[in-house]
Amino acid sequence: MVDVSTEIKNVMSAVFEVPVEQITEGSSADTIDAWDSLKHLNLILALEEEFDISIPDEEVGNLFNYKLIELIVNECRK
Amino acid sequence: MDNLKYSEILQLNRAMFKDMHGRPYHVKVLSNITVNSIKELLEYTLHVNKINPIVKLGNYDNIVQDSANCNDDDLVIVFYNLQNVIDGISSYFEGVNDELYISIKEKICNEIDIVFENLKSLPAVIFNMFSAVEFVNSYFHQSKIELLVSDLNRYLNLIKPLHVHLINTEKIISQVGVNHAMDLRLNYSSKAPYTLTFLKKYLGAIEPIILRNTGKLKKAIIFDCDNTLWKGILGEDGVDKIDMSGTSHDGKIYNYIQQIAVFLSKRGVLIGLCSKNNEHDVSDVLMNHPDMVLTNNFIAIKKVNWNDKAANLRLISSELNIGLDSIIFVDDSSFEINLIKEQLPEIITLQVPTAIYEYPNKLLQIVYKYFNLYGNQADENKTEMYKQQFVRESFKDKFVSIEDYLSSLSISLTIHKDKLSFVPRIAQLTQKTNQFNLTTKRYTENQIIQFVQSEDDFVFSISVEDKFGDSGLTGLCIIRKNLQNSKDVTIDTFLMSCRIIGRNIEFAFIDSIFDWLIDQHFETVTAEFLQTKKNDQVKNFYEELGFYVENNNTESKRYTIQLKDYERKKVEYIEVVIKMNEQN
Numbered sequence: 200m201v202d203v204s205t206e207i208k209n210v211m212s213a214v215f216e217v218p219v220e221q222i223t224e225g226s227s228a229d230t231i232d233a234w235d236s237l238k239h240l241n242l243i244l245a246l247e248e249e250f251d252i253s254i255p256d257e258e259v260g261n262l263f264n265y266k267l268i269e270l271i272v273n274e275c276r277k
Numbered sequence: 278m279d280n281l282k283y284s285e286i287l288q289l290n291r292a293m294f295k296d297m298h299g300r301p302y303h304v305k306v307l308s309n310i311t312v313n314s315i316k317e318l319l320e321y322t323l324h325v326n327k328i329n330p331i332v333k334l335g336n337y338d339n340i341v342q343d344s345a346n347c348n349d350d351d352l353v354i355v356f357y358n359l360q361n362v363i364d365g366i367s368s369y370f371e372g373v374n375d376e377l378y379i380s381i382k383e384k385i386c387n388e389i390d391i392v393f394e395n396l397k398s399l400p401a402v403i404f405n406m407f408s409a410v411e412f413v414n415s416y417f418h419q420s421k422i423e424l425l426v427s428d429l430n431r432y433l434n435l436i437k438p439l440h441v442h443l444i445n446t447e448k449i450i451s452q453v454g455v456n457h458a459m460d461l462r463l464n465y466s467s468k469a470p471y472t473l474t475f476l477k478k479y480l481g482a483i484e485p486i487i488l489r490n491t492g493k494l495k496k497a498i499i500f501d502c503d504n505t506l507w508k509g510i511l512g513e514d515g516v517d518k519i520d521m522s523g524t525s526h527d528g529k530i531y532n533y534i535q536q537i538a539v540f541l542s543k544r545g546v547l548i549g550l551c552s553k554n555n556e557h558d559v560s561d562v563l564m565n566h567p568d569m570v571l572t573n574n575f576i577a578i579k580k581v582n583w584n585d586k587a588a589n590l591r592l593i594s595s596e597l598n599i600g601l602d603s604i605i606f607v608d609d610s611s612f613e614i615n616l617i618k619e620q621l622p623e624i625i626t627l628q629v630p631t632a633i634y635e636y637p638n639k640l641l642q643i644v645y646k647y648f649n650l651y652g653n654q655a656d657e658n659k660t661e662m663y664k665q666q667f668v669r670e671s672f673k674d675k676f677v678s679i680e681d682y683l684s685s686l687s688i689s690l691t692i693h694k695d696k697l698s699f700v701p702r703i704a705q706l707t708q709k710t711n712q713f714n715l716t717t718k719r720y721t722e723n724q725i726i727q728f729v730q731s732e733d734d735f736v737f738s739i740s741v742e743d744k745f746g747d748s749g750l751t752g753l754c755i756i757r758k759n760l761q762n763s764k765d766v767t768i769d770t771f772l773m774s775c776r777i778i779g780r781n782i783e784f785a786f787i788d789s790i791f792d793w794l795i796d797q798h799f800e801t802v803t804a805e806f807l808q809t810k811k812n813d814q815v816k817n818f819y820e821e822l823g824f825y826v827e828n829n830n831t832e833s834k835r836y837t838i839q840l841k842d843y844e845r846k847k848v849e850y851i852e853v854v855i856k857m858n859e860q861n
Contacts, residue, residue, distance in 0.1 A: 213287035235711075235811075237313045240463065244314060244473050245284045256462045 203250075203276075207268055210249050214242045227264030239263070250276055278321065278477045286321050293324040302328045302491060307335040307343045307392075308356035311469035315476050322480045328491050336712070336814075337468075341388050342779035344395040345679060352490065353396055354403045354483070357385075359422065360470060363412075365746040371421050380744070382425060384685075386432050391682055393438060401440055401490045403483055406430050408446040411459045411470070442486050449478050485646050495625065495647040496599045497547035497577070499590065500538065501608035502559060505629055506550075506571065507531050511558055522568045533637050535570035537644070542575040544650050547597060549578040551589050551606070556581045586613050587620040605643060683780055684850035686743040690782060692789050693738050694857035695729045702750045703738055706772060710753075711811040713783070714772040715804070715818065733758040734769075737790055737857075741777050751777045752786055756794070764800040771804070771818075778814075784846035787822060789853050795840050806834040822846075 201209075211226065212219035215233040228234040234242075243259055246252070246268070252275035254262070262268050278286060302323060306315060316332050323330035335343035340357060347353050362381060363370050373381070389404075396402050409426040419427075433443055450458040457474050464470035471479075488494050503510045508527045509519035520528035521535065542548045548571070552559060559581045563573050578597055580589035586608075594601050602623040608614055609629035617626055627643055629636055644650070693699060704722040711717065720728075728734040739752035751774035759765035773783055794802065804819050808831060816834075820826065823844055824836035 210284045213284040213291075216287075216291055236467070237311070240311065240467055240469055241283075241287075241314050241317075243463070245282075245287070248283050248473060256466065259462070259466060 203272060204269060206249060207246070207265070207272060210245045211242065211265070211268075214238060214245050222265065224265055234263075246272060252276055278318065278480060283473050287317050290317050290321040290324060293321070297324060297329045299327075299329045301331045302352070303350045304330065304332045304352045304354065305335060305343070305347050305350045306332070306354045306356065307340045307347075308358070309338040309340055309361045310356060310358045310464075310471075311337065311467050312356050312471060312476075314469070314471075314473065315480075318473075318476055318480055322484055323487065326484070326488060326491070326493050328487070328493070336778055337775045339775075339779045341391050341395075341682060342679065344392040347396060347399060350399060352401045352403065352487065353399055354405075355392065356405055357388075357407070358470065359407055359409070359412075359426065360464065360468070363422070367746060373421055378421065378425070382428055384744075385429060387682060387685070389429075389433065390436070391679065393436070393441065396441075397438060399440065401442065401486065403442050403444060403486060404433065404437070405444045405446045406433060408450060410447045410450050411455055413455075442483075444479070444482055446479075449475065449482055453478055481646075485649075488647065489649050494603075494649055495546075495605050496603040497549060497593070497597060498538070498541065498605045498607060498644075499549040499551045499578075499593060501610070501613065502550060502552035502554060502562075502581075504609040505531075505607055506535060506538075507562075511554055511562065516558070516562060516566065519562070519566075520568075521566070521570070528568065530633050530636055532568065532570060534640060537637065537640060538571045539575050541644065541648065541650075542571075542577075544648070546648055547577040547599070548575055549580070549593055549597075550576060551580045551586055551593065551608075553583055553586070554581050585616070587616055590617065590621055590624060605647060607640070680850075686780070686850075687852075688741065688743045688780060688782070688850065689852040689854060690785055690789075691740045691742075691854040691856055692786070693740070693859065694793075695736050696738065696859065697726070697729055699738055699750055700725045700729065703736065703753055706750070706753050706774065707770065710772045710774060711809070712775055713778055713815055714770075714809075714812050715768070715815055716770055716807045717809050717812065718770055720770075728755055728757075733760065735766075737786075739782070739786055741782060748774070748776050752782065754786065754790055756790070759803070762801075764798070766794060766799050766802055768802060768804040780851075781846070781848045782851060783818070784822075785848045785851040785853055788845045788847065789855065791840060791843050791845075793857065800840055802838050802840060804836045804838075806836070808832045 208219050208222040211217070211222045215231050215238060217231060217233065228239070239262070243254060243262065247254060250272055252272065254271060254275060258271050262271060281289075304319060304323075306312065306319070313334055316334060319332050320330040323332075338361065340355060344353070344355075362385070366373060366377070366381075393402075407426040407429045409420070409423040412420065412422045414420065437443060453474050458472055459470050459475070460472050500506055507519045507521035508531055511519055521531045522528035523532040538548050550559070559579075563569060563576075578593055580593060582589070590601070590604065590606065594604060600623070601621055605625045605627065606617055607627045607629065611628065614626050614628045617624055625643065625647065627639060630639055700722050704720055704725045707718060707720040707725075725736065728736050735756040737754040737756065738750055740750045741748045741752070753770060753772050754768065755770035756766050757769050759767055791802070804824060806816060806819060808816065816831075819834070819836045822838070823842065824838045827835040827837055
């Protein structure tokens with residue numbers, strides 16, 4: 200069983216085409232070059248599929264850093 | 278792809294780039310919605326079929342304009358979604374009057390004509406048929422949207438050239454279910470209506486077209502016999518006990534399989550047998566068994582012996598003079614299937630499923646993917662001739678050039694100057710606009726307020742309207758006086774929302790601004806282009822306007838122009854309304 204934070208980092212690594220070691224707790228749209236609005240959509244889709252969740256509309260626009268993503272993914276999984 | 282997660286596909290896809298060689302296959306996806314998630318899925322599909330992909334996405338909502346720049350592409354895919362059309366109408370679509378309905382329909386048909394004309398020399402075009410199934414509210418009444426879809430699809434079928442493939446989007450959506458195919462939430466926020474589920478299915482739907490156009494179709498299907506073409510084992514059960522009867526419970530599935538094989542054979546697919554049996558036993562069945570449908574006259578080659586099947590398939594390949602990668606092999610045995618997978622990985626294998634009722638569908642899925650079963654050349658030619666004639670007649674009254682089309686839109690620009698009430702939207706434009714943005718300077722509302730209130734800065738903004746609606750405030754130009762030289766100004770910011778790109782609006786905007794500057798007795802204008810990853814399309818904008826390049830650094834170019842030397846672009850079909858003196 201892979202834990203949630205590793206899964207999130209794997210997803211982010213796949214979407215932004217960045218080695219998974221470079222994804223850290225401090226990663227955000229400011230630190231990852233490829234993270235633009237289009238890739239952000241891909242990220243949402245990938246996270247929802249990975250964790251079988253549906254992220255509420257008002258949160259979609261907030262998920263611009265790792266910490267918030269982890270928070271919201273865990274919220275949605277409940 | 279259906280059973281892979283999106284993130285897995287992304288990773289696999291990225292890895293495949295390293296090993297991919299060969300002639301690149303250029304695909305462009307044009308759309309009036311956000312469908313960028315398809316890029317990696319499409320690349321993956323091409324990779325899996327050993328095609329070297331170069332996939333590009335067109336500009337947002339620039340289908341017509343982008344279609345003029347596809348001459349080097351191998352395949353163009355067009356997503357024309359009606360959501361945009363509906364959003365452009367200010368009232369509820371159902372209440373639209375006949376006149377407006379007809380003009381909307383004609384506008385779209387014109388756009389289709391231009392797109393097909395622009396793409397006429399491409400090897401292949403995929404155009405998604407219009408879909409209304411996501412807008413259904415009644416199951417016994419045809420809504421206006423459904424009528425529009427029906428009219429437009431009829432038009433598509435009528436005029437489409439031979440190399441254009443229409444995809445039945447509604448079929449795909451209904452296979453998956455509207456709720457699983459459409460994402461209302463992301464549609465609302467980002468005009469991205471399609472889910473990954475839909476996109477994956479969509480790629481499965483177009484894969485046969487890609488295979489057909491890249492020479493990857495197969496030529497032969499080779500079948501095992503026992504428990505593949507009939508129920509039972511000939512050598513053990515004997516000729517009386519094997520079952521392929523069309524009326525028996527067990528036999529009828531195999532009977533159906535044989536019918537499919539005969540159908541394929543008549544369509545030019547090579548059918549062969551590869552079975553571990555005594556040759557004369559199988560010949561006996563082929564010639565004498567009353568229920569045998571796939572008889573000798575439909576079979577191109579037989580290898581019935583006790584040798585290993587990999588050797589047999591190699592012989593089949595050389596005797597039929599076709600590559601191993603042109604062969605599909607069907608067998609019930611895990612042993613044989615795995616043997617071939619290991620020894621002859623180029624061969625596509627199908628193992629007869631244990632849930633036998635799934636067998637025909639699994640066979641048909643492979644068949645429809647890897648073989649071109651439609652079209653008789655002579656028939657196609659005749660139909661093509663009729664269509665060409667029809668198009669020729671109807672084209673006389675239609676718009677063919679982009680210029681004509683743009684004129685028909687009745688574009689009108691309203692230019693505002695230093696309008697305080699627009700500050701929030703102006704600041705937002707500087708934050709969000711990436712592509713048509715010459716200097717990409719990001720400003721807060723406060724900073725814009727400073728510009729607006731300052732005597733030395735001028736904030737020009739434009740709102741754009743056309744026959745079908747109002748795009749809102751979508752363009753910005755911030756001009757600053759040069760404090761050392763009162764006759765000189767500099768363009769600090771020039772940007773346009775991607776909603777209005779491709780209509781020459783930028784030229785009408787600049788013409789008006791420069792007219793105003795001349796009126797105010799300014800003499801020179803300086804400007805800059807600062808390169809980013811996203812604004813490549815405007816790197817020569819100032820050159821096009823006749824500015825003189827002061828330095829030759831591609832990443833940051835500096836320009837200057839004498840206003841008396843400026844030649845107006847005069848975009849005839851854009852009406853400009855000047856509202857520069859309005860109080861806020």
